[in-house]
Amino acid sequence: MAPAPSLPIHPPNGPVNGDASKQPPQGRSSQKSMTKAERRELQEKQRAAKAAAKAGGPVNGAPSKQAAKPTPQATAAATPKRPTKSNEAPAPTASALRTQTAARARAASVSVPTPANARGLRIFSHFGLPKPVSVAKGDIHPTILRLALQFSEFKITGANARCIATLSAFKTVIQDYATPPNNTLSRHLMTYLSPQISHLVAARPMSVTMGNAIRQLKLEISGSDIDLPEQDAKDALCQKIDNYIRDRIIIADQVIEETAGNKIKDGDVILTYARSSVVQKVLLGAHAEGRQFSVIVVDSRPMLEGKRLLSVLASAGIQCTYILLPALGAIITEVTLVLVGAHSIHSNGAVYSRAGTALVAMMAKLHSVPVVVCCETYKYSETVQLDSFTKNELAPQGDLFSSFPSVKARDSLTLENDEHLEILNPLYDLTPPNCITAVVTEVGVIPPNSIGSIPVALGRLL
Amino acid sequence: MDFEETPSKITTKEFLAVVLAGFGNELAPLTSNNGDEPCPKALLPIVNKPMLDYPLAWLEASGIRDVLLICPAPHRASVLHYINSDSSASSFPSLRIDLQAFDESENLTVGTCQLLRHFAHRIDQDFIIVPCDFIPPPSLPLSRVLNKFRTEATYDGAIATTLFFEQPKPDKTSTPEEWRSGPASTSVVWDEKSGTLLHVDTPDEIDDDPEEMALNMSLLRRYPRSKLSANLQDAHVYVCRRTVLDVLKEKPRFDSIREEFIPWLCTPQYNSRKRSKYGHILNPLHNLPSQRLALEHCTLHTGLPSAYEPQSALSSPMDEVAPTETSSLRVGVVVHRASAGYTARANTLQTYLELNRHFLSQTTYALPIDSESRSLIDPKAQITSDSMVGHTTKVGERTNIKKSVIGKHCVIGN
Numbered sequence: 001m002a003p004a005p006s007l008p009i010h011p012p013n014g015p016v017n018g019d020a021s022k023q024p025p026q027g028r029s030s031q032k033s034m035t036k037a038e039r040r041e042l043q044e045k046q047r048a049a050k051a052a053a054k055a056g057g058p059v060n061g062a063p064s065k066q067a068a069k070p071t072p073q074a075t076a077a078a079t080p081k082r083p084t085k086s087n088e089a090p091a092p093t094a095s096a097l098r099t100q101t102a103a104r105a106r107a108a109s110v111s112v113p114t115p116a117n118a119r120g121l122r123i124f125s126h127f128g129l130p131k132p133v134s135v136a137k138g139d140i141h142p143t144i145l146r147l148a149l150q151f152s153e154f155k156i157t158g159a160n161a162r163c164i165a166t167l168s169a170f171k172t173v174i175q176d177y178a179t180p181p182n183n184t185l186s187r188h189l190m191t192y193l194s195p196q197i198s199h200l201v202a203a204r205p206m207s208v209t210m211g212n213a214i215r216q217l218k219l220e221i222s223g224s225d226i227d228l229p230e231q232d233a234k235d236a237l238c239q240k241i242d243n244y245i246r247d248r249i250i251i252a253d254q255v256i257e258e259t260a261g262n263k264i265k266d267g268d269v270i271l272t273y274a275r276s277s278v279v280q281k282v283l284l285g286a287h288a289e290g291r292q293f294s295v296i297v298v299d300s301r302p303m304l305e306g307k308r309l310l311s312v313l314a315s316a317g318i319q320c321t322y323i324l325l326p327a328l329g330a331i332i333t334e335v336t337l338v339l340v341g342a343h344s345i346h347s348n349g350a351v352y353s354r355a356g357t358a359l360v361a362m363m364a365k366l367h368s369v370p371v372v373v374c375c376e377t378y379k380y381s382e383t384v385q386l387d388s389f390t391k392n393e394l395a396p397q398g399d400l401f402s403s404f405p406s407v408k409a410r411d412s413l414t415l416e417n418d419e420h421l422e423i424l425n426p427l428y429d430l431t432p433p434n435c436i437t438a439v440v441t442e443v444g445v446i447p448p449n450s451i452g453s454i455p456v457a458l459g460r461l462l
Numbered sequence: 463m464d465f466e467e468t469p470s471k472i473t474t475k476e477f478l479a480v481v482l483a484g485f486g487n488e489l490a491p492l493t494s495n496n497g498d499e500p501c502p503k504a505l506l507p508i509v510n511k512p513m514l515d516y517p518l519a520w521l522e523a524s525g526i527r528d529v530l531l532i533c534p535a536p537h538r539a540s541v542l543h544y545i546n547s548d549s550s551a552s553s554f555p556s557l558r559i560d561l562q563a564f565d566e567s568e569n570l571t572v573g574t575c576q577l578l579r580h581f582a583h584r585i586d587q588d589f590i591i592v593p594c595d596f597i598p599p600p601s602l603p604l605s606r607v608l609n610k611f612r613t614e615a616t617y618d619g620a621i622a623t624t625l626f627f628e629q630p631k632p633d634k635t636s637t638p639e640e641w642r643s644g645p646a647s648t649s650v651v652w653d654e655k656s657g658t659l660l661h662v663d664t665p666d667e668i669d670d671d672p673e674e675m676a677l678n679m680s681l682l683r684r685y686p687r688s689k690l691s692a693n694l695q696d697a698h699v700y701v702c703r704r705t706v707l708d709v710l711k712e713k714p715r716f717d718s719i720r721e722e723f724i725p726w727l728c729t730p731q732y733n734s735r736k737r738s739k740y741g742h743i744l745n746p747l748h749n750l751p752s753q754r755l756a757l758e759h760c761t762l763h764t765g766l767p768s769a770y771e772p773q774s775a776l777s778s779p780m781d782e783v784a785p786t787e788t789s790s791l792r793v794g795v796v797v798h799r800a801s802a803g804y805t806a807r808a809n810t811l812q813t814y815l816e817l818n819r820h821f822l823s824q825t826t827y828a829l830p831i832d833s834e835s836r837s838l839i840d841p842k843a844q845i846t847s848d849s850m851v852g853h854t855t856k857v858g859e860r861t862n863i864k865k866s867v868i869g870k871h872c873v874i875g876n
Contacts, residue, residue: 142476142612145476145612146612146613146615146616147616149609149612149613150613150616150617153613154762155613155617155760155762155763156617156753156756156757156760156762156763157760157761157762158759158760158761158762160759161756161757161758161759161760161761161763162756164755164756164759165753165756168753168755168756245755249759274761275761276761277758277759277760277761303761303762305761305762308761308762308763308764311764311766312764312766315766401762
């Protein structure tokens with residue numbers, strides 16, 4: 001097998017095709033006499049020396065950042081996390097980010113060789129670590145600045161919450177917007193919004209819900225009437241945003257609440273994983289209608305969202321049990337129905353959801369427990385997703401989720417990447433369609449293999 | 463037809479920086495009038511750069527553009543001259559400084575609260591109070607404090623964020639000053655996990671009862687793991703919401719921001735009586751963040767009241783009208799540890815001299831490059847590497863300069 005193509009340290013122009021001898025070291029003839037493995041080792045040693053020299057005395061932030069990004073396992077990865085570093089060069093950071101995401105997309109299917117000082121898993125090396133939000137370049141609206149901070153610090157999480165927060169922030173931005181002379185709102189507003197959107201994406205990768213909502217917003221902007229006075233056009237756009245939130249999220253949730261609630265019978269033992277806003281509404285609604293059931297909440301680190309769901313359900317008076325994911329096997333025989341939420345659903349019927357949902361679904365299928373996914377139609381994505389490696393997100397290091405007791409100092413409890421240790425916390429995973437019994441949406445209860453018919457069903461309604 | 467391509471400037475101003483330049487009575491005799499010429503504290507040099515340079519450069523690095531500089535009326539001319547000079551244009555080119563003078567004299571200084579009240583009409587967005595004598599360390603960008611404020615103001619309903627730093631330990635090799643002691647630090651109660659400032663000891667309280675410190679029980683109920691620190695000093699850097707100025711108007715008796723207003727501002731977060739009295743001013747209903755709907759769907763947020771509330775509070779939400787925005791009215795705090803970098807406020811003689819010594823130890827002196835200054839320095843003069851000689855300074859023969867800062871246009875020796 002040919003050796004894997006290598007990414008040069010700077011600038012990242014994508015994977016260098018061909019063999020390792022493309023790197024110009026001294027003594028080419030001696031390289032040819034070495035075997036491929038020896039050449040690779042020499043190359044990695046040189047790259048490590050270069051990275052060490054760069055990490056030792058970084059002249060400007062860009063090369064060391066670019067050195068750190070393709071090799072997130074290196075100890076120099078500590079620097080992108082510190083906000084002080086990122087303040088040094090905001091302009092090259094943004095452009096470096098863009099070229100890096102382009103390179104990453106191209107290199108996505110190719111494994112990246114790791115530097116000699118940190119041996120990491122190649123599977124997730126193309127994600128890179130999440131970066132702190134640097135001082136914004138250009139005119140980023142303060143609302144978007146604050147929203148990006150909330151995303152990057154995981155204060156607002158969950159597909160629905162992020163989409164609603166983004167749309168509300170855009171309402172403020174649109175209201176503060178003033179069309180410059182010699183320009184029309186429908187054309188200029190989009191170019192004005194693009195850097196704000198990229199700032200949000202830089203804080204945290206965009207969710208499918210946000211993407212769909214923004215696409216719809218762009219469609220509305222381009223379709224806005226050119227003859228309307230500016231304030232009317234802006235008000236109309238804000239009204240459309242409100243309608244989108246109301247129709248595709250709030251009312252959809254109400255319909256799902258009713259439909260899924262009808263599936264819950266007295267005496268049921270319902271299992272749910274982590275916390276989904278839709279599933280929470282379903283359970284609270286069914287309880288309010290007077291059905292008698294008990295809930296098992298399965299939870300896992302690092303986010304421990306199940307604890308919050310537990311407190312909400314318990315304060316409503318529902319009988320709850322709380323277990324962590326490893327205890328699932330012991331309890332699955334008691335379960336009659338599994339209700340989970342989704343981050344997005346794909347046209348091949350796969351459900352992309354919080355990491356751990358796939359395990360719950362597969363275990364349930366093995367014990368012939370029906371798995372029902374509650375999901376609004378605006379979470380539908382036309383792409384086909386076959387695994388959770390090509391698209392995923394790693395949780396940032398450190399104690400963001402306050403999951404430790406306050407007695408001990410945080411520094412001693414949180415693990416950091418170092419020479420012999422790499423922390424990996426993927427946030428999402430993919431549930432294959434054969435493990436799912438049904439998907440409850442606001443257009444009906446759909447079996448997973450006909451998820452692709454959702455756009456057709458929507459077209460009939462709208 | 464006008465085809466000129468005018469770039470659209472749809473910049474919404476997020477923060478206004480308010481820089482307070484006082485008389486600096488603690489730095490006398492350096493700041494006392496030199497004959498008739500006033501010596502503003504803000505223009506005292508630290509390693510040959512005016513003191514005001516440092517906080518202004520710090521502000522610029524964090525992306526703030528608007529500055530309101532308040533100085534006493536006698537100093538207005540010199541400060542104005544400095545702002546318009548070339549040296550300032552190179553240090554902070556993109557700041558828009560609005561210089562306002564306040565009528566006060568050296569003997570009758572006005573409290574900082576009164577200054578704010580007077581200029582409140584010029585401030586119509588969230589603002590940052592920065593003293594002219596705070597020298598920030600390079601490891602602490604202002605954006606760290608700003609980001610904490612931005613996140614908490616929208617997520618939590620916090621009203622302000624403050625900055626405290628650990629008093630730097632004196633260098634072992636330096637001789638202790640015999641003539642005046644260092645700045646006294648105040649006792650502070652704060653919560654480390656959430657970064658909340660809970661209680662600041664005021665000089666009035668110390669005068670009333672020097673032996674004991676009284677803490678509110680509701681404070682401890684809310685934050686049972688708070689810390690009491692005695693070695694933290696206030697940097698006098700406050701990032702506040704605009705509504706804080708409205709509350710200041712309600713309290714006309716307050717004179718000093720640091721000593722009276724900020725300790726008082728920490729109380730509404732746990733004192734229910736003050737919260738009901740001032741809560742609607744600090745967080746008016748029409749100012750509700752539109753994130754309420756997003757937070758309802760958020761997976762890491764529960765809308766339930768905290769477990770630390772007394773039992774009676776749990777039943778009352780039923781009677782209140784929805785939406786019950788329980789904003790926390792918190793005052794955040796960012797604590798800068800001494801190990802992370804040297805920082806100080808140059809408001810006493812001791813810290814002023816210490817700052818100069820610290821900066822001297824950071825740089826090594828090399829003879830100036832430009833020929834004019836070079837020619838004025840006699841080659842036989844001995845200048846050690848831990849001192850600094852300014853531009854066009856004449857240094858005579860047989861002079862020995864050690865560990866000192868010499869300014870510009872001086873004459874040393876014959």
